[in-house]
Amino acid sequence: MVVPRLIERKRDGGVLTGDEWRELIAHYATDDVPDYQMAALAMAVFFRGLSPEELGALTGAMLDSGSRLPRTPGGAMRVDKHSTGGVGDKTSLILAPLLAACGVAVPMMSGRGLGHTGGTLDKLEAIPGFTTRMPLDRAAHQLDTLGVVMFGQTEEIVPADRRLYALRDVTGTVESIPLITASIMSKKLAEQLDALVLDVKVGSGAFMPALEDARTLARTMIGVGEQAGCRTVALLTAMDRPLGRAAGNALEVAESIQALRGEGTGDLLEVTLELGAEMLLLANETMTRPQAITTLKQAIRSGAALEKFREVIRWQGGDPAVVDDLAVLPTAPVIRDVLAGHSGRMPPLPPRALGELIIALGGGRRVAADNVDPAVGLELIPRAGQRVEGGEVIAIVHARTDADADAAESSLRRAIDTAWQDRAEPLPLIVERITASETTPWNEVR
Ligand code: URA
Secondary structure, eight states: HHHHHHHHHHHTTOOOHHHHHHHHHHHHHHTOSHHHHHHHHHHHHHOOOHHHHHHHHHHHHHHHHHHOOOOOOOOOBEEEEEOOOOSSSOHHHHHHHHHHHHTEEEEEOEEEEEEOOHHHHHHTTSTTTTTOOOOOOHHHHHHHHHHHEEEEOOOOOOOHHHHHHHHTTTTTTTHHHHHHHHHHHHHHHOOOOSSSEEEEOOOOOOTSOSSSHHHHHHHHHHHHHHTOOEEEEEEEOOSSOSSSSEEEEHHHHHHHHHIIIOOHHHHHHHHHHHHHHHHHHHHHTTTTTHHHHHHHOOOOSSSSSHHHHHHHHHHOOOOOOGGGGGGOOOOOEEEEEEEEEEEEOOOOHHHHHHHHHHHHHHHSSSSTOOOTTTTTTTEEOTTOOOOEOTTSSSEEESSHHHHHHHHHHHHHHHHHHHHHHHHHHOOOOOEEOOOOEEEEEEHHOO
C-alpha cells in the first residue's frame, strides 16, 4: 500500500477498494500511517465523498480497530438510541432506564459535551459519586444483569476513531457526512446491537442545520446500520430551540428524574416517548405504536422506570437517594430570575447562543480538557410559541458568582431580543421518520 497514491486517487474522484480501506485504517491505528497523510485523505473524502461500498468498508475497518462490547447468545434484544446532539437534550437519561424497565437491553455508550452541545456523561456525573468509566467486561456484566449500563467509550472501543476524530477536529474535516457516519456507526456497531434509533437534529442548533443535510445524514447512517445487520430507524427532531426546560448538567438530571417520576410534560416527554416507542417497536415486531406508548407510560406510572434508574445509580457508585430527593444534586450559589421585558409570544431561542452561555457559566467545555461545573445552567420557563406577559419569569439563571449571573442575564436578553425580532416560527417538534425503505412526514406517522 502506497499511501500517497491512495490520497491522489481519492483526491481525483476515484474509489479505494475495501482491502485498501482496511489496510489503511489498520496501519493508522498502529501509528504506521502518520496524521498528515490521514488529514490529506480526510480532506479528499470531505470534497469527494465515499461510495456506499467504501463507506461500509471504512466503518467496518474502524470497528475492527478495537474490541466490541461482549455479548452472550440469547438474552434480551439489545437496542440503543443515538442523538446527533443539542442543548437541553436529556432523552438518553430517561430512555435508558425506561426501556430497560420494559425488558429491552440498553447499552447506552455516550460522549461528553463539546462545542455548544451537552453530553450525557457530564450530566450523569453531576450525580454525586456516579462513575461512567468502566472496562468493557464490567459494562457487559451490568447490561446482562440489570438490563442497562450508561458508560463512556473505553480505550478499547474503536481506537481508530479516537485518533481520526481528534485529527478531523483540527483539520476542518468534521462536517463530512461519510466521515460522521463511519465515526458514529463504528462506535454503535461495537455495542453489538440488534437495533438502533437515531435522533437526528434539524435546525439552527443542530450539527447539520439544513433539513436536506440532516435527511442525508440519517439515510447514510441507516444504510450502514442495516448493511451491518443492525435494524436502524431515524426520527428527525427540532433543534431550533433547546429541548425541555433545563439546560446544564445537574438541572438536566433533575428534569430527567422528574420525567421518570411521571412529572414530565411538553416537548421533552413527547420526543422521549416517541423515541422510546421506536426502540420498543424494533425490539418487538408484533407491538403496535399505541401499544408501545402505553407500555412506556405504564413503566413510568408503576414506578418501574424510576426504580431502574435508582439501580443504575447504585451499580455505578452514585448516590441513589437522588431519585427521591433532588437536593442531593449540586446547586449553584446564585439563582437569578429573568423577567420578560414585554408581552408577546415566546420565540424559539437559538440553542447555539444558549449553549455558549452555559459554557461561559462554566457548565460546558471549550477544549476537551476543561472541567465542567455540574451545578450551573438555565431553566427556560415558557415553551416556544407560548404567550408571556411583561414582568413574568421567563428564565432562571444558576451561576457560580453574581458576575457570572449578570453576564448570563445580558447574553440571554440579547438572545431573546434577537429571536423576538426574527419572528421565526418553531419547527415541528418531530419533522419526519426515516427507515431503510421510506421517509414519512411525522403528521402521517401518528
Ligand atoms: N460525533 C461523533 O462521534 N463523530 C462525528 O464525526 C461527529 C459527531
